[in-house]
Amino acid sequence: MPPLPRILALAAVSVLVLAGCTPSADEPPAEVTSAADAVRDLPGVDDVAVTRTVSEGEPVQGNFGQRREQAPSTVSVEVALAGTLDPRAAGEAAGEAHRLLVAGADRVDDGENVTVASSFVGGPGLSVSTGPATASEVVSAAVADGFALLAAGASTVGLSLGLGGGDGSWEESPIASTAHVTAASPEDFVGLARTAVELERGVDLEAPGVHYQGATRMPDVDAVRLLVAAAARPGVVDATYLSPEQRITLQTDAEADSQSLADLRRWLETQDYGTADDPVGYTVLDAAYAETTGWVSGAEPASHAPHTLDPFTDAGVWPEDPTAPDCAGPDLEVTFGVVDSAAGTRGGSVRATNVSGGPCAVENVPGLVFENEAGQPQQDVTIEPYEPGVVPGRVVVPDGGTVLAPLLWRAMSTANDPDTTTTVQVTTVPGADPVPLDATTDGTPATGLDVLDGAEVRIGPWTQGD
Structure with missing residues (x-):
């Protein structure tokens, strides 16, 4: 097995590196202590503690009897930030400290067989941890948010960032950037919730x-x-x-x-x-x-009789034409509509313009798949009707006319650079080939849509547009 890469993690936990030779158990690598000294000199840093822990190797059977395999070790770095810092200064100090420690860890010789693990604490209540390869900007934002929540009345704030396999592997799997916040009294909850909304941070x-x-x-x-x-x-x-x-x-x-x-x-x-x-x-x-x-x-869930959506236009309703053929995939040119937000929800639309040269009819809900920048579908996305009781109605689209399918979802936190949706694969009508739409243009956020793993999206059927 090739050596796993060295990583810097903002967590006081041990991570095994299965490569190299038996480390010295006396002192942390000079590269790490030198980086820690540089961190200690940063404005806003109260103290830096560096310790090294050597794990006992597992017994293995060799040619000359049983022996212990090479034991990995963990260097733990705890960075204490001054509790009096304002959120911006705390974030800047944490981001620079993280950058220095990553650089120090990268200089450690492979033969050291060591993983560097670190944690940030702020005052009596903040703890920030992360997995491998977390960007300094993400660390800075997390620490700043933690200080802001403490200032808003939190007793403690814990944040876990980064990626890591739940089975101990380094396969990428998302870990939520939710802030776990305790308060002395539930009376503090409303102010903390308002602060979290301002920070665009999920909270428990x-x-x-x-x-x-x-x-x-x-x-x-x-x-x-x-x-x-x-x-x-x-x-x-x-x-x-x-x-x-x-x-x-x-x-x-x-x-x-x-x-x-x-x-x-x-x-x-x-x-x-x-x-x-x-x-x-x-x-x-x-x-x-x-x-x-x-x-x-x-307010029980609405149990409306089946109904179609009203046209999204002030113009006259398009006439029915029972002789109009069904639209095929190539008949429809698809775009993604502008995203609006209000009170914790997002609204957008998929639009399809008839370019067939004559009228054609649609009567369905488009199929949507939300993909991240790597082209991977978001996991566990639940698709629901746009509103209770709504069913597709037959819409005859004149040549050049545009129908839209409305979308609605709850805002999700993007504070920790999650894999946002950058592409929406749209199947306009049954049997059509999916059409990839760029979800970072046409008025949508440049970073993509906050339709993340576990999202619930309400989708309406094709309806006459403007």
Whole structure:
């Protein structure tokens, strides 16, 4: 097996490097200590601690009996930043420190059989860790965000960045850039959620008995406010909001069929929050863990009769023509529409113009595959109807006319340079060849769309456009 590359990781963890000769157990490599000395002199750095740990090699059977294989070692570097730094200065110090330590690790001779691992801490509450080959700019942004969250009232902030295989390999697999934030009181949650939205950072929030699990999504401030209010209701001993599922769960000390339990359910169902098109479920557990479920605001999911979308135009509706043939793939020229954002959601559209020279008809939802810059499809993307009950309607597109299919998804955090969607493969009609569309032009963000692994995207059928 060829040697695995040396890496610098912002985490005080051991990583095995299966190459080289038995290291010296006395001192860290001079290249690392020299880099640590340079980091120690940076403005805003309080201290740098460097330690070396040698692992005991595994026994192997050789030609002359059993022996120990060469033991890898880890050099751990902990960089302590001054807790009084403002977020920008803290980020700049961390980014420069990371750059120096990476350069030092790269100079270590292969024969050292050593991996350099490091961590950044700030004041009493910040811990930032990362996997291999994380860019200094990403480290800088993460540390700056951590200091900003601490300034907004967090007790502790933990961030994990980078890539690494869950099985110990170095195959690339994403690790969310969610900030794990604790607070002394849930009353601090709303301010922390607002700060996270400003930073475009996903957060999990935790205080005694109250939990907001946001995954990689930026927090919904209104959902956080609902959670905090629910946690303060009489009899509630634990409250959790799951953002991806849009569900709040409340554990109570109330007896089954008690008035307090009924009052809590009534309170949930009278809140001005959920809607039929964007429902939020609730689960209330009594003292014996028996559960009752329902819908916040009393807004059950809409169960509309099947219907098509109204035309996205103020012009007259195109006439029906039962003799018009179905559009084929080459009949439609496809583009990606401008992305708008509001209140944590994104909206865009796929547009198709009839270039066949005559009218043709569409009656379907286009097929979409979201790909990152490497051409790999985003994983676990859930495709949902644009709105409840909507079904495709037959639209006869005149020559030169344009139909569009609307898209809607929740904003996802791009603070840690994840693999954004840069290409959307569009299958316009059944049987057509997919058409790759560049999702970094025509008014869309230059970095691509924040449709990431695990996204939920609502797609509408082809409808008359403008």
